[in-house]
Amino acid sequence: MNLTLKIWRQSNAQATGKMVDYKVTEISEHMSFLEMMDVLNEQLINSGEEPVAFDHDCREGICGMCSMFINGEAHGPDRGVTTCQLHMRMFKDGDTITIEPFRAKAFPVIKDLVVDRGAFDRIQHAGGYISVNTSGNTQDANGTPISKHAADEAMDAATCIGCGACVASCKNASAMLFVGAKVSQYALLPQGQVEAVDRVKNMVAQMDLEGFGNCTNTGACEVECPKGISLENIARMNREFLSANVKG
């Protein structure tokens, strides 16, 4: 298929940037979106132009690196997939595809489609972990009984790959689905209880500090999340946050 691509080009973090049109031809419907981008970049390199910079790593939908806003949606029009798992069969011959970086004040553009998602790392550093003593007296993980329901819900929350699609999709650029998932995966398990109060307070404080917007429950994040992280995690984070503040 032959396509017209409208791509955000920005040479560095300080540059203004603009949308630039490109044509790609003979794209196979079996290609992934990133393979289509590879074809474009080869074309650009052969003609002496600067290739389009974009993030990618595993290309199998688990690392959370790829981050394109395609035709007005994070990771494009398909559901439950990252950009690398979006296939060109989702588009038609002659289509015009708009490709932009994830936009949020807290995710500044580094170059073209690459954004700095370090804000997520800083939120994780603020409390997205459990402190386990590894000096030789570590408990066997299977020695702590956990209900199947809690284990399943914690696992669902833990499948968040931190790609930032929630922030990109949210009209308020809110990070609450991400933080909700990271708080929930520990809040649901006994191992997470020891640091529960400090965790949610510190992670929410860091989230606010990074300049993300407030959640207004539009639900866009849940729909666009490649891992189907549920809004329930935001409600759980809210309860955890209230309870942590009441406890002091």
Next chain:
Amino acid sequence: MSGFFKSSIGRKYAMALSAFFLMFFLLQHFAINILSVFSPDAFNEASHFMGTFWAVQYVLQPVLIFGVIYHFVMGFILEAKNRSARVKKYAKNNGAANSSWMSRNMIYSGLAILAFLVLHFIDFWLPEINTKFIDGDMTGLLPNGEGFRYYEELAHKFENPLRVGAYVIAFIFLSLHLMHGFSSAFQSAGATSMRKEKLQLFAKVYSILLPLGFIFIALFHHFNHH
């Protein structure tokens, strides 16, 4: 709890709590208004009680005014903060693919409700305050002293088709606001039961039937006097 209400989640709770209060108030307001359709006397009695009972006037009314102002002011503050969280807008953003129109436009339905409230205050609240607290007439009687004035005032207000039209449009916006706001308040307050169909259904019934009821009352009084 220090700093709780300055945090993003604390403000969500505060918005939800003021929303719960306002939604309960709406229900109470409707319960009294609908009396005007079935029994002018009952409406007069209820209005006189609400307008003169000290606990309503000096406790509930100030709480209500605070609740309304808080909900609007915090709504504007959060909207401004949310807009500033994305400085550069998308060239193409397909919001309809992942969220409802109502959820994306709460600020506009809210502004329409604010405009209506200004009209509503000029129509009913200010004349009421003027009669009771400036003129000092707490009797609730008509100028000729023959019966209560409340039903007559209400019926008179709805003679003007422009006012009735404005009320109908405002209640459509109220319905749109509630369609997202009702379930959103529960989600913000941390309720997981929103997933349950019954509460979702109740949210829909409330957000559609209540404004529809107010529209019915306005239209009833308009056509009842023509």
